[in-house]
Amino acid sequence: MRAAVARKGKFFVEELPTPVPAAGEVLVKVRACGICGSDLHYVKHIQHIIDRTRKLGAPTDALERGVEEGVVLGHEFVCEVEEFGSGTQRTLRRGDRVCSMPFLMRGGTPSLIGASRDPPGAYAQYMVLTESLLLPVDDSIPDEAAAFVEPMGIAVHAVNKSGVAADDAAVVVGCGPIGLALIAVLRARGVRRIIASDLSPKRRALAETMGADLVVNGRDESVVARAVERAPGAPLVLFENTGAPGMLGRLFLEAPQNTRVVIVGIAPDEESFLPVLSVMREHVFIFVIYYTPEEFAEALDLVRRGAIDWRLLVTGKVGLDGVSQAFADLADPERHAKILIDPWA
Amino acid sequence: MRAAVARKGKFFVEELPTPVPAAGEVLVKVRACGICGSDLHYVKHIQHIIDRTRKLGAPTDALERGVEEGVVLGHEFVCEVEEFGSGTQRTLRRGDRVCSMPFLMRGGTPSLIGASRDPPGAYAQYMVLTESLLLPVDDSIPDEAAAFVEPMGIAVHAVNKSGVAADDAAVVVGCGPIGLALIAVLRARGVRRIIASDLSPKRRALAETMGADLVVNGRDESVVARAVERAPGAPLVLFENTGAPGMLGRLFLEAPQNTRVVIVGIAPDEESFLPVLSVMREHVFIFVIYYTPEEFAEALDLVRRGAIDWRLLVTGKVGLDGVSQAFADLADPERHAKILIDPWA
Numbered sequence: 001m002r003a004a005v006a007r008k009g010k011f012f013v014e015e016l017p018t019p020v021p022a023a024g025e026v027l028v029k030v031r032a033c034g035i036c037g038s039d040l041h042y043v044k045h046i047q048h049i050i051d052r053t054r055k056l057g058a059p060t061d062a063l064e065r066g067v068e069e070g071v072v073l074g075h076e077f078v079c080e081v082e083e084f085g086s087g088t089q090r091t092l093r094r095g096d097r098v099c100s101m102p103f104l105m106r107g108g109t110p111s112l113i114g115a116s117r118d119p120p121g122a123y124a125q126y127m128v129l130t131e132s133l134l135l136p137v138d139d140s141i142p143d144e145a146a147a148f149v150e151p152m153g154i155a156v157h158a159v160n161k162s163g164v165a166a167d168d169a170a171v172v173v174g175c176g177p178i179g180l181a182l183i184a185v186l187r188a189r190g191v192r193r194i195i196a197s198d199l200s201p202k203r204r205a206l207a208e209t210m211g212a213d214l215v216v217n218g219r220d221e222s223v224v225a226r227a228v229e230r231a232p233g234a235p236l237v238l239f240e241n242t243g244a245p246g247m248l249g250r251l252f253l254e255a256p257q258n259t260r261v262v263i264v265g266i267a268p269d270e271e272s273f274l275p276v277l278s279v280m281r282e283h284v285f286i287f288v289i290y291y292t293p294e295e296f297a298e299a300l301d302l303v304r305r306g307a308i309d310w311r312l313l314v315t316g317k318v319g320l321d322g323v324s325q326a327f328a329d330l331a332d333p334e335r336h337a338k339i340l341i342d343p344w345a
Numbered sequence: 346m347r348a349a350v351a352r353k354g355k356f357f358v359e360e361l362p363t364p365v366p367a368a369g370e371v372l373v374k375v376r377a378c379g380i381c382g383s384d385l386h387y388v389k390h391i392q393h394i395i396d397r398t399r400k401l402g403a404p405t406d407a408l409e410r411g412v413e414e415g416v417v418l419g420h421e422f423v424c425e426v427e428e429f430g431s432g433t434q435r436t437l438r439r440g441d442r443v444c445s446m447p448f449l450m451r452g453g454t455p456s457l458i459g460a461s462r463d464p465p466g467a468y469a470q471y472m473v474l475t476e477s478l479l480l481p482v483d484d485s486i487p488d489e490a491a492a493f494v495e496p497m498g499i500a501v502h503a504v505n506k507s508g509v510a511a512d513d514a515a516v517v518v519g520c521g522p523i524g525l526a527l528i529a530v531l532r533a534r535g536v537r538r539i540i541a542s543d544l545s546p547k548r549r550a551l552a553e554t555m556g557a558d559l560v561v562n563g564r565d566e567s568v569v570a571r572a573v574e575r576a577p578g579a580p581l582v583l584f585e586n587t588g589a590p591g592m593l594g595r596l597f598l599e600a601p602q603n604t605r606v607v608i609v610g611i612a613p614d615e616e617s618f619l620p621v622l623s624v625m626r627e628h629v630f631i632f633v634i635y636y637t638p639e640e641f642a643e644a645l646d647l648v649r650r651g652a653i654d655w656r657l658l659v660t661g662k663v664g665l666d667g668v669s670q671a672f673a674d675l676a677d678p679e680r681h682a683k684i685l686i687d688p689w690a
Contacts, residue, residue: 056598056622161627248620253401266624272617275593276394277401278632279611282506285630287623 002343003124004323005117006043007070011324016072019119019128021085022106026131028098032143033122033341034076034151035326037176039114041243041266042073043327048268066116074122074341075102075114078137078146079129088131097137098129099149101296105130123323125343133293135300144310145303147340148181152299152308154264155181157291162237162262164191169231171223172196172212173251174241175203177313177338178264180210182239184308187211193231197223200333209312224254241265252278252285260284313337319345347688348469349668350462351388352415356669361417364464364473366430367451371476373443377488378467378686379421379496380671382521384459386588386611387418388672393613411461419467419686420447420459423482423491424474433476442482443474444494446641450475468668470688478638480645489655490648492685493526497644497653499609500526502636507582507607509536514576516568517541517557518596519586520548522658522683523609525555527584529653532556538576542568545678554657569599586610597623597630605629658682664690 001018004011021027042049050063081096092098103110104119114121119128137146155178164170170186172179175198186194187210196212198204204215214230216223227236236259238251243265251261252273263285273285291299302308316339318326326339346363349356366372387394395408426441437443448455449464459466464473482491500523509515515531517524520543531539532555541557543549549560559575561568572581581604583596588610596606597618608630618630636644647653661684663671671684 052619052621056619243620263620263624267620269619270617271620272615274397274401274614275588275608275612275616275632276397278630279608279634281632282634283630283632285628287620287626287628289624289627 001125002320003072003120004320004341005070006073008067009043011327012070013320016117016120016124018126021083021128023085023087024131025085025104025128026081026088026134027083027085027126028079028129029082029126030074030122030124030343031078031080031097032147033074033343034147034177035330035339035341036076036151037178039073040327040330042071045268062116069117071115072117072120072124073114074124075112076147076150077102077122077127078143079122079127082126084131085128092134092136097146098134099137099146099300100129100133100135101153101291101293102150103130103133104128105133123320123341123343135297137300138304141304142310144314144340145308148308148310148313149296149300149303151177151181152185152302153291153296154178155185156295156299156302158182158239158262158264158288159185159189160295161286161288162239162260164189164237166190166192167234168237169193169195169227169234171227171236171238172207172241173218173223173238173247174198174265175207176241176333179239179241180206180313180337181308182241183207183210183212185302188302188307193234195223195227195230202334203337206312206337222254224251228256235259237262239264243267245269246271249273252283255281255283257281260286263287314340316340317342317345319343346470347665348417348465349665349686350415351418353412354388356672357415358665361462361465361469363471366428366473368430368432369476370430370449370473371426371433371479372428372430372471373424373474374427374471375419375467375469375688376423376425376442377492378419378688379492379522380675380684380686381421381496382523384418385672385675387416390613407461414462416460417462417465417469418459419469420457421492421495422447422467422472423488424467424472427471429476437479437481442491443479444482444491444645445474445478445480446498446636446638447495448475448478449473450478468665468686468688480642482645483649486649487655489659489685490653493653493655493658494641494645494648496522496526497530497647498636498641499523500530501640501644501647503527503584503607503609503633504530504534505640506631506633507584507605509534509582511535511537512579513582514538514540514572514579516572516581516583517552517586518563518568518583518592519543519610520552521586521678524584524586525551525658525682526653527586528552528555528557530647533647533652538579540568540572540575547679548682551657551682567599569596569601573601580604582607584609588612590614591616594618597628600626600628602626605631608632659685661685662687662690664688
């Protein structure tokens with residue numbers, strides 16, 4: 001099969017062996033896969049990630065093997081069932097469209113899909129998935145929408161962990177695909193005051209269309225100050241999605257009494273805070289990643305109900321040969337939000 | 346009246362005007378007041394506190410006035426009603442013993458008691474309190490026990506905010522009076538696995554007596570590692586009470602998946618964390634201070650039911666003239682846990 005292999009900061013379209021489903025697994029044909037910000041981050045910063053991991057005393061073997069062998073990225077996918085492995089239930093049929101949390105359950109522990117060459121992620125024509133995690137995608141959901149289930153799952157999880165209430169003021173810092181998905185989930189949950197910030201005019205416009213009721217340019221003004229002004233006395237729930245160095249420190253300093261800060265973006269190095277300030281103000285910092293199976297299913301349901309408009313967000317589609325250019329193009333937030341890969345194009 | 350005034354790092358026993366209760370307030374006679382770790386911190390580090398506050402751009406006038414005029418500390422008190430101000434309900438009677446959250450409600454906003462000379466804190470013979478905050482202390486509770494209601498309130502609040510469940514493993518880092526109160530509250534809530542650490546043998550012994558089921562010397566071994574060993578797979582809830590520089594950073598690095606860190610102690614300067622690690626492990630950092638009226642009442646009820654044994658904790662009693670020496674003595678954790686002040690002795 002054909003796959004786009006990321007190796008030492010570049011992409012190579014290569015012929016790889018089609019993976020073979022193990023017991024309880026299913027071979028699926030990839031129909032579409034979104035390019036995630038974390039994929040961009042991996043390709044650009046893998047050496048820094050390895051150095052940092054080593055510094056923490058954690059094993060770096062798998063990461064270093066990835067650098068040598070190359071990695072088939074891709075964890076925001078919609079597929080169709082191609083072939084069942086042994087010991088499968090087979091309640092779905094060949095050709096059924098499915099999505100799944102990007103984990104393979106092998107030996108009882110989940111391993112992330114889209115972080116190795118074998119098994120491959122969805123920047124490839126085929127992949128293997130764990131049958132028990134498959135969710136059927138019904139005909140009302142186009143592939144383009146189904147590719148948003150994974151980022152919507154991240155947003156559902158972050159919103160759940162935040163404990164945000166309808167009367168709270170939600171602040172979304174950074175309006176890339178995750179920030180926009182957060183706005184969609186917050187609206188679906190009935191949160192009435194959503195204040196968003198981004199440096200990009202295009203993304204601010206998207207945030208507004210998606211349902212933010214106040215959108216600011218974080219370079220010119222403080223989104224926290226504007227949120228306090230907009231919703232005086234309401235508890236603030238900040239979602240930090242940029243991962244920009246120093247951003248957390250700034251938000252912590254500004255955050256008023258009882259603010260919850262939900263950390264979704266991943267800043268590359270250490271961040272700091274002032275305990276006396278956060279204690280006096282009873283801050284809560286909530287770090288989030290991934291989702292539960294229930295949250296992933298809820299994300300699929302939200303996509304089915306049209307909570308996120310993929311037509312606004314999908315700004316490009318490429319085949320495997322176009323992945324390299326797509327990664328370059330995504331650097332410009334004025335031009336792109338989400339690019340989908342069709343490995344058969 | 347006589348009061349111990351803290352001024353520029355020293356104590357002076359002075360004659361001050363007896364405070365006059367405003368509308369809705371009551372003049373009370375102080376029967377006993379505990380010396381709190383934050384009182385020690387104030388006397389030793391006030392200049393650093395002012396510098397840091399100024400650096401944050403917050404007003405320092407009140408703090409600087411405190412340095413000039415002196416401050417009457419004391420917020421862990423039990424008193425008796427002496428005289429009612431205007432507009433009071435007077436459901437209590439003269440001579441009734443009371444405790445209260447250390448706040449005066451004036452103009453609708455709470456101001457902390459024990460942080461100014463006027464109104465004074467409880468290192469004095471008299472003080473004024475807001476009538477609506479008074480809780481009657483019944484005859485079954487000796488003064489020595491009642492003086493623990495305030496630190497127990499801190500512990501009740503921290504435990505509530507932590508959301509700790511009976512099956513979680515609770516880790517208490519630092520077994521001064523607050524850490525010991527935390528152990529008492531955790532036990533009262535049915536938390537079965539309580540792992541505590543302190544550098545002092547005396548305090549470790551107290552933690553054990555108070556009900557910790559594993560006590561370690563944090564200098565020799567990792568309390569987090571021992572807790573994981575003791576309660577494999579149980580969610581960890583860490584209570585950091587030392588405020589020691591760098592302690593939070595160390596705990597964050599060690600804390601496994603899904604750990605909640607409750608920050609009770611106040612480290613003096615910036616602390617740092619590694620976002621990638623805390624995101625991958627879905628940490629939650631919960632900063633706490635003070636209590637609600639309901640939590641303060643619960644603390645009184647816990648004290649009434651004997652949840653904390655004051656006989657173990659009260660290691661000294663002094664009059665106002667002894668405050669200065671008591672502050673010096675409290676530096677030695679082998680000798681002292683809690684010293685009470687009787688301003689009439």
